[in-house]
Every structure is written in structure tokens, then in C-alpha cells.
Amino acid sequence: MISEMSRFRRIPNYVCPFCGALCDDLVVETDGKEIRVENACVLGTAKILAKHHNRVLKPQINGREVDLDEAIDKAVEILLKAKKPLFYGFSSTTCEAQEVAIELAEKIGGVIDCTSSVCHGPSILAIHEVGIPSYTLGEIKNRADLVIFWGCNPMHAHPRHMSRYSVFPRGRFSQSRIGRKIVVVDVRPTESSKLADVFIRVEPGSDYEVLNALRTIINTGECRLKKVGGVDAEKLKELAEMMKNCKFGIIFFGMGLTHSRGNYWNISEAISLVKDLYRFTKFGIMPMRGHYNVSGFNEVCTWETGFPFAVDFTKGYPWYNPGETDSNSILDKRDTDAMFVFGGDPAAHFPKATVDYMKKVPLIVVDPFWSLTAKIADVLIPSAIAGVEVEGSAYRMDSVPLRLKKIVDPPEGILSDEEILKRILEKVEEKL
Ligand code: SF4
Incomplete structure (x- = not known):
């Protein structure tokens, strides 16, 4: 625990300069040479303490x-x-x-x-074509009751994303983990899928087909195939119902979607799926930006x-x-x-x-x-x-700008x- 009573200068609300989650609730103490960090994940801590390494x-x-x-x-x-x-x-x-x-x-x-x-170049190309209905991470924390991670593994790539914004925090209109349904769609089980209520395992390279089948089910209620991309149609129908019936849903997607077969068409289809859902509920989609x-x-x-x-x-x-x-x-x-x-x-x-x-x-x-x-x-x-x-400005993955702080020379x-x-x-x- 960082002590308040010491020669160390205390800097609250410090923004972590490592991943696109830009967590801004870190506490740093420094005497100008040594640095102590609170609240950062292992990736953020390593970057902040890397001053003397490599x-x-x-x-x-x-x-x-x-x-x-x-x-x-x-x-x-x-x-x-x-x-x-x-x-x-x-x-x-x-x-x-x-x-x-x-x-x-x-x-x-x-x-x-x-x-x-x-990384997310294909996402940008898809956004040129179909736009992007998105929100800030604050809105997601406060409102989302259905969170879908598609082709990403935040437990490894953005370790505090789930605890700060998407899965565990108690929001103004949403409960904590108990009140949220978590779905992970990926080609293999991951650390993130272990925390999910529903894990949907798709065959590598078939995300487009699965997204397209979900759109068909949402728009017609039917799926003529028994399986799509290795996923039972019944399971897709259950997911479609979850999506239609939530109060506020969000899809976070990563490079499993941008750099698999289908490339930017995957993202275009995922965004179109979200637009289809607008007839039933409030839904958004956001790329998990890395750097x-x-x-x-x-x-x-x-x-x-x-x-x-x-x-x-x-x-x-x-x-x-x-x-x-x-x-x-x-x-x-x-x-x-x-x-x-x-x-x-x-x-x-x-x-x-x-x-x-x-x-x-x-x-x-x-x-x-x-x-x-x-x-x-x-x-x-x-x-x-x-x-x-050095200090400066940076944009979080939801395009909210934050100010990076200088803590040592x-x-x-x-x-x-x-x-x-x-x-x-x-x-x-x-x-x-
Ligand atoms: S999740 Fe990202 S921004 Fe937050 S502390 Fe970890 S590395 Fe830093």
C-alpha cells in the first residue's frame, strides 16, 4: 500500500500509457527516481516501471x-x-x-x-462503408447488461477492461457482474471465455457466416442450416434472442475478427448486425484498440x-x-x-x-x-x-481524449x- 506520509510525491488519477483502455485511476508516487504504482495491471506496471530497463x-x-x-x-x-x-x-x-x-x-x-x-485498419475501412453506432466506455459501464467479446481476449490484452468498464463494475443503471450477461465468441477457449456465461466456438475463418446467420435469424426468425461455422443454429437462435431482449448491448471486437478470413467484411457485417438490432433495443459496437x-x-x-x-x-x-x-x-x-x-x-x-x-x-x-x-x-x-x-494527449479506444502526465525527468x-x-x-x- 502506498503511504501518504513519505518523501514521495503522490499523483492521483494518473493515466496508464500502455494499452487502449487508458485506465485513468492509477495512483503513482515518486521521489523523482523511484516510482511506485497502484491500481495498474501487470502490463501497465511493467511499462511505467520500465524507465531503467532496456x-x-x-x-x-x-x-x-x-x-x-x-x-x-x-x-x-x-x-x-x-x-x-x-x-x-x-x-x-x-x-x-x-x-x-x-x-x-x-x-x-x-x-x-x-x-x-x-490491426484495426479493416475496422476503419468497414466504418467508411457502414458507419459505427458506438458509445463511450462510461456509457457501457453505466448501462450495458449484455457484453459480447468477439475475436478478442481482454484478460490478456487489456487486463483491466473487464473490471473498469465492461464486466464487473457497478454502473448507474446496470448491476455489477450479476446483472450482466457475458458472451465470448472465439475460435478457441481463452482466459476471457472462462468468465463468460456463454462461449460460442466458431470454426476459424467463419465469423462472417456466423454474423450473417445471426442477422438472418434476427430479421426473419429462421436459419435454414443446422450448423453455421461450426455452431449449432439453435445456439445462434438463443444468442439472437439474448441480443434482442437485452436493454443495452455492446460488441467488443478484436483482431480475431479484423485479421481472419473475411477481413473488413467481417466488421461491416458485425456493424450491420448492430444496426439490425436497433429495431429491438439499444446496441453498440467498439474495436478493442491495442496501443x-x-x-x-x-x-x-x-x-x-x-x-x-x-x-x-x-x-x-x-x-x-x-x-x-x-x-x-x-x-x-x-x-x-x-x-x-x-x-x-x-x-x-x-x-x-x-x-x-x-x-x-x-x-x-x-x-x-x-x-x-x-x-x-x-x-x-x-x-x-x-x-x-513527458506529458501529452492520447485518445482512449472509445475516442475520448485524456491527458498523460509526466512523473519523472x-x-x-x-x-x-x-x-x-x-x-x-x-x-x-x-x-x-
Ligand atoms: S488495462 Fe491497459 S491501460 Fe489499464 S492498467 Fe492495464 S495496461 Fe494500463
Whole structure:
């Protein structure tokens, strides 16, 4: 238990800078060096206490330690020499830094993309087509009596989501766990499905068929097949009844839906299902966003360029066509001659062929921590940890903006993401 009576400064309502749940009820105490954390889950605690672990502390060019000015000059040289530099990442930094990065990409005439293109990009494409009836997490906590997790495992990916927003809290109009029905739909049992009242196991790659069958049952009361996607039609009819008869339902969905067969059609069908339910009750749907400010990049990029991610400035104006302008498509086609990775780790997550190409082009990486991408960087610039060593804004998975707090100083000589980007932008403007 954190003591009130100590040399430690107490910071209440601290916002956790790890996942898209952005829990804002943490209590942190610090004497400027040591940090103590209350209320965070194991993932959040590890990030907040990571100040001394796995840090990049010196700028490097090809593995040789250099001073910051030299590293920035080299980064500027690479960016100005490139015909089509690719900027990628930006989901683990502040909105203020994202704004400068977009300006830089526009000035240079590059392409800017965030981690959405490999997580909830398909959700965004579906939203373009059919819109999204959604709510804030506060409304869900206060009202939801039916919560469906589809293709996601919050117990592992967003460990406090269930206790803060969706399953266990007592809301103004909803009871706690006792008053809520919890349904998990997934291809295998998970830690989250163990907590569910109903677990529906679908065959891998058949979410679209199951969603479509649910729509048919809701709209006609019938299902001509005995089984759909490995699920008994009777079980689907029971779920359809639960959905129609709840007072306020919500579907949270994850990458099990966005990156399985069907891709963005799965999301489009899930959103259409929610719209069908509007004839009977109140229902919503929300993507479980992973990185703490991936939603923020989509917001900032949309208000700056008109598009949420994968924006190409090479024509002199913003051009958006995922499948052509997203990072993996560009790397796959060998259509970039320099890459700037900012607070992301594509070498750990992209297909091998695209990572192999990343190794062939000049690669600039800005990150507080060592990562697989940092290890293959030509220019590596360490940065301060946003939400721990610098303050800034971030958007929660329900697009509610929250203010990240600074609790300790960064190591000597280490600048914030925003300051590093501004220094690069200033030099680019001078040289242009
Ligand atoms: S659930 Fe996410 S935001 Fe909340 S404490 Fe854990 S890592 Fe942080």
C-alpha cells in the first residue's frame, strides 16, 4: 500500500500509457527516481516501471554512438535524399508528436502510416462503408447488461477492461457482474471465455457466416442450416434472442475478427448486425484498440489530412488507398527508399519479406527502448517515455481524449518525441 506520509510525491488519477483502455485511476508516487504504482495491471506496471530497463540512452549511427545533433543531421540527410520515405508507427506517442510527424511527412512528400494498418485498419475501412453506432466506455459501464467479446481476449490484452468498464463494475443503471450477461465468441477457449456465461466456438475463418446467420435469424426468425461455422443454429437462435431482449448491448471486437478470413467484411457485417438490432433495443459496437494512442493517430491524421492512416503525400496532396498506401503494401512492392519508424516495432510484427526489405533501405528509428527494429536501424535516436517522462494527449479506444502526465525527468540529454520531430522538421525546412 502506498503511504501518504513519505518523501514521495503522490499523483492521483494518473493515466496508464500502455494499452487502449487508458485506465485513468492509477495512483503513482515518486521521489523523482523511484516510482511506485497502484491500481495498474501487470502490463501497465511493467511499462511505467520500465524507465531503467532496456533503454536506448545514446544516439547511434550504424551502431556507433554519436551526439544528438549528428544523429539528427544524418536523419535529415536520409529523409531529404529519399524520393518516397515511409513514416511508420506513431501509436505509442502523444497526439502532439503525431501532429509534427504528419507535417514532416507532408513537407518531405512521403507516406505516413500507423500501426492501424496491421490491426484495426479493416475496422476503419468497414466504418467508411457502414458507419459505427458506438458509445463511450462510461456509457457501457453505466448501462450495458449484455457484453459480447468477439475475436478478442481482454484478460490478456487489456487486463483491466473487464473490471473498469465492461464486466464487473457497478454502473448507474446496470448491476455489477450479476446483472450482466457475458458472451465470448472465439475460435478457441481463452482466459476471457472462462468468465463468460456463454462461449460460442466458431470454426476459424467463419465469423462472417456466423454474423450473417445471426442477422438472418434476427430479421426473419429462421436459419435454414443446422450448423453455421461450426455452431449449432439453435445456439445462434438463443444468442439472437439474448441480443434482442437485452436493454443495452455492446460488441467488443478484436483482431480475431479484423485479421481472419473475411477481413473488413467481417466488421461491416458485425456493424450491420448492430444496426439490425436497433429495431429491438439499444446496441453498440467498439474495436478493442491495442496501443494506447493508436486511436489518437487516426483522430489527428483525420483532422490534419482528411484520412485516418496510410496517407501518401508524394503527389503533393494527401492520397489514401489502403492496399496501395499502407506500409506493408509499400514495402512489399519495394516502393520506398527510406523508412522512419517512430515508437513501433515493425521488424517484430511485419512479414519476413517486408522486414528483409526494411534492412536494405536507410532506416531511422526513434524509440525509448531497444526493439528488433532498433537493432537494425542505421540511425537510432533515443526518446523520453511519453506518459512517464513527458506529458501529452492520447485518445482512449472509445475516442475520448485524456491527458498523460509526466512523473519523472527523462535521462540526461534525452528529448521528447515531439522535440525530436520538431528539430528534424526545422532542419528540413532550413534545407528545403
Ligand atoms: S488495462 Fe491497459 S491501460 Fe489499464 S492498467 Fe492495464 S495496461 Fe494500463
